[in-house]
Amino acid sequence: MSIVVVVLLSRYRSIRVTVRTLCAFSREVPHETQHITGHFITHPQLVSIAHQFSYEQLLKELDDQIEEFNRRGSNFVLDAVTEFILVITQYRP
Numbered sequence: 001m002s003i004v005v006v007v008l009l010s011r012y013r014s015i016r017v018t019v020r021t022l023c024a025f026s027r028e029v030p031h032e033t034q035h036i037t038g039h040f041i042t043h044p045q046l047v048s049i050a051h052q053f054s055y056e057q058l059l060k061e062l063d064d065q066i067e068e069f070n071r072r073g074s075n076f077v078l079d080a081v082t083e084f085i086l087v088i089t090q091y092r093p
Contacts, residue, residue, distance in 0.1 A: 004086075004088070008088055009047065009048065009049065012090045012091070013048060013049070014046065014047070014048040014090070014091040014092065014093055015046075015047050015048075015088055015089065015090060015091050016044045016045070016046055016047070016088070016089045016090075016091040017044065017045045017047055017053055017086070017087070017088050018041065018042055018043070018044045018045075018086075018087040019041070019042045019058060019062070019084065019085065019086055019087070020039075020040070020041050020042075020083075020084075020085040020087060021039070021040045021041075021062065021081055021083060021084050021085070022037055022038070022039060022081070022082045022083035023037065023038040023039075023040065023066070023078055023079075023080070023081050023082065024036075024037060024038075024078075024079040024080045024081075024082050025037070025038055025069075025074075025076035025077060025078055025079060026076065026077055026079050027074070027075050027076045027077060034076075035079075036076065037082070038066070038069055038076075038078075040062055040065045040066065040069075042058055042061045042062060043061065045057065045058070046091055046093075047091075048091075048093075066078060
């Protein structure tokens, strides 16, 4: 568990963790390269002493969203994650 999550858990006992990302995509089309930005947000993870934060769940959810983005026939290629925002808020169950 990351040090930030441990410190916040000791202070608040329960927190909600969400990630927001901006990703740069590109694809080759006749005579040019198209560029777009993809916006992805994970579902909140509720973290407490009883429920640890899961990096694996976070990565899987982001991967699934990018795959779904491309499954719609866009054929864009992920070039870079240009922004990665970790949103941590207090949660009172």
